[in-house]
Amino acid sequence: MNGLSLSELCCLFCCPPCPGRIAAKLAFLPPEATYSLVPEPESGPGGAGAAPLGTLRASSGAPGRWKLHLTERADFQYSQRELDxxxxxxxxxxxxxxxxxxxxxxVPGARQGHQAQGGHPQLAWLGRPGDSSDPVSGGCLLGWGTGATLTCGYICLLxxxxxxxxxxxxxxxxxxxxxxxxxxxxxxxxxxxxxxxxxxxxxxxxxxxxxxxxxxxxxxxxxxxxxxxxxxxxxxxxxxxxxxxxxxxxxxxxxxxxxxxxxxxxxxxxxxxxxxxxxxxxxxxxxxxxxxxxxxxxxxxxxxxxxxxxxxxxxxxxxxxxxxxxxxxxxxxxxxxxxxxxxxxxxxxxxxxxxxxxx
The missing domain is CATH 3.40.50.1820 (Alpha/Beta hydrolase fold, catalytic domain)
Incomplete structure (x- = not known):
């Protein structure tokens, strides 16, 4: 940008001449949104037919439970389980x-949860028993074993x-x-x-x-x-x-x-x-x-x-x-x-x- 002309510099720094606008012209490139926040029926206004937050641009922050809805442009690399x-x-x-x-x-260890192949031990995350398996509050339900044999246990992973x-x-x-x-x-x-x-x-x-x-x-x-x-x-x-x-x-x-x-x-x-x-x-x-x-x-x-x-x-x-x-x-x-x-x-x-x- 060292080669900018006088007119270009004036456009950048004088229309209007405030650092915030200058910064926005130089720095911010918001993409087309790749997601929306959807209120869950039991807590969202309007029940199951509630509009996703992403179109409700006037909405303010609100308590309750929300779900993440991704578009194809998000290019999500994991399964529905991780998304949930x-x-x-x-x-x-x-x-x-x-x-x-x-x-x-x-999410601890292996993320796919497939059966072990070739007799090798496999560690899998099996889900949350209630809410107590969340790693912040104490632990998770894990499975380990070989072949079709899977042993379950509750392991603390803070x-x-x-x-x-x-x-x-x-x-x-x-x-x-x-x-x-x-x-x-x-x-x-x-x-x-x-x-x-x-x-x-x-x-x-x-x-x-x-x-x-x-x-x-x-x-x-x-x-x-x-x-x-x-x-x-x-x-x-x-x-x-x-x-x-x-x-x-x-x-x-x-x-x-x-x-x-x-x-x-x-x-x-x-x-x-x-x-x-x-x-x-x-x-x-x-x-x-x-x-x-x-x-x-x-x-x-x-x-x-x-x-x-x-x-x-x-x-x-x-x-x-x-x-x-x-x-x-x-x-x-x-x-x-x-x-x-x-x-x-x-x-x-x-x-x-x-x-x-x-x-």
Whole structure:
């Protein structure tokens, strides 16, 4: 963007000349919604014929039970059983927007539940006996055995942490749902996420101020609805999601923070030669990261074509609570998860480094 003409710069920064609008023009690309929230008959208005939340754009957050309906564009990779375990609901932000939330409980071990082949032992998740099998509240009903023989037992598998995940741009909760299931099972964490204003079934328009209000609403919903304490919450932000994550982490202490392909500020992305933070700069992560008091893991690809690798380096140098970072050699902006060191580093951070820091 260094080669923009004067007229293009005026259009970008002077129509109107406010950082929030500049940020929206540069940063927000909400996709066509890939899901809707459908109220269950016993709790939703209008019974079985209630309209899905996604068309009811004026609706505010409401208690009760909701079901997730995915379109084909969500490209869901799991079975109906896993889909049925995803909890969704709307809440309301301080700015009056409805914020769609998703809670993916950690599903232990093997996810398919097939019979063992060739006499090899097989571990399968058989479901929930009542509500007591949910990993947060105590355990799950598992089966193990070989061939047609299956033994059942109740095993306590508590998820120590819940990840509050702020996703990247141009995706919504529907598209991210498969990734959340896989990530939660591999890290043995629950995953809680939300859609920004104007994304998915969330109402309003995307803006910097709405980002901060949206994550505040998600944080409060996670704490009040599920009773999760801050020392059990890991804040995870990816790309544009690092903006609300850094803002929240600079104001609240939590178990840890993960910044995945982070940006230093909006101006520094648009104009890489920018050396200082101006009063009209949007998304000033570089000015807030030093206020974070929780351990911070920064992950960045060395060949990131959207947010240059230098942003991750600058944040790492500015952050006093940064732990050993993960610089993924050759990775771009959207493929870090495909590298084996991604999960390896996250597992080590969560299962080894965090417990040792708490000891």
């Amino acid at each position: 375990t995803i909890e969704v609901f709307p809440t309301k932000s301080a700015r009056g927007n409805r914020v769609s939330c998703m809670y993916v409980r950690c 998820a120590r942490y819940t990840v509050l995940f702020s996703h990247g741009n141009a995706v919504d909760l529907g598209q991210m749902s498969s990734f959340y299931i896989g990530l939660g099972s591999r890290l043995h964490c629950n995953i809680f996420s939300y859609d920004y204003s104007g994304y998915g079934a969330s109402s309003g328009r995307p803006s910097e101020r709405n980002l901060y209000a949206d994550i505040d609403a998600a944080w409060q919903a996670l704490r009040t609805r599920y009773g999760i304490s801050p020392d059990s919450i890991i804040l995870y932000g990816q790309s544009i999601g690092t903006v609300p994550t850094v803002d929240l982490a600079s104001r609240y202490e939590c178990a840890a923070v993960v910044l995945h392909s982070p940006l230093t500020s909006g101006m520094r992305v648009a104009f890489p030669d920018t050396k200082k933070t101006y009063c009209f700069d949007a998304f000033p992560n570089i000015e807030k990261v030093s206020k974070i008091t929780s351990p911070v893991l920064i992950i960045h690809g060395t060949e990131d074509e959207v947010i240059d690798f230098s942003h991750g380096l600058a944040l790492y140098e500015r952050c006093p609570k940064a732990v050993e970072p993960l610089w993924v050699e050759g990775a771009g902006h959207n493929d870090i998860e495909l590298y084996s060191q991604y999960l390896e580093r996250l597992r080590r951070f969560i299962s080894q480094e965090l417990p040792s820091q708490r000891a």
